[in-house]
Amino acid sequence: MKVAVIVFPGSNCDRDMYHAAGEVAGAEASLVWYTDTHLLNDVDGILIPGGFSYGDYLRSGSMASTSDIMNKIREHAEKGRPVLGICNGFQILTESGLLPGALMRNKNLSFMCHQEELIVEDNENVFTKLYDKNEVVRFPIAHGEGNYFCDDETLNELKANNQIVFTYKNNPNGSVADIAGIRNRAGNVLGMMPHPERAVEALLGSEDGLRIFQSMIANWRSSNAVNA
């Protein structure tokens, strides 16, 4: 499975993502600079890493959401292929409308960087098939603007369609309904604030994030069995 890690000016978790998806999980990963849109023509999965794209100017993720490469990512998502946005990647996905809602300043106004316990609320999507429903996992968070907000109508839709994938056990940032990660209805686009790519080896304090990448790869293998 070929996956591309998109690198914007100001991305800073791109190499961790590359390491997790490629060297640890075993995908054929590449780093793709955001102007090299043609390099996405034959990739199977797109990973949008964390960081501070465009220095978080205007709003986190807003500048990146207007770049040309987003059109490619949108086309890719519409074909049902996997798109994973972590941290700033999640902010980019909401700003570009690929996922509903918005990420706001943390309730306590602080940048927070520590391990959090999450509950797996949905395992019927490309990225969490290898987790048990209601399983508790440990991922690090590292954000100042991870406070997920959406209106009641959107929240009801998210609930009705099982689009809430991860919730915080002890909500650190004020997110509506303790939301840590959501997906689109089809289940091929996932955005989350916590960092699974920083939890793929025991040395890092947790291996719980690895199955996100393994799920994505296993899903691709099962739908491309002839080539696999």
Added chain:
Amino acid sequence: MKKVQVYITLKQGVLDPQGKAIQTSLHALDYPEVDDVRVGKYIELQVEEGPDLETRVTQMCEQLLANPVIEDYRIELEEAR
């Protein structure tokens, strides 16, 4: 040329922790009369005049300058000096 002034504020009902912190500080400085503080953004644009000026500025707000999920905006136009 027009000077376009865009005022962006958080929607009513959206929590503004920064505003709350400022309110607490104002109270600490002995301004107990401050009942609420909301923090926003101000963006100034110099725009060439055209028939669709207001419509186009509204589109700019919807598409980029404001995030309609959490923010309201107000537009004011005046002659650029």
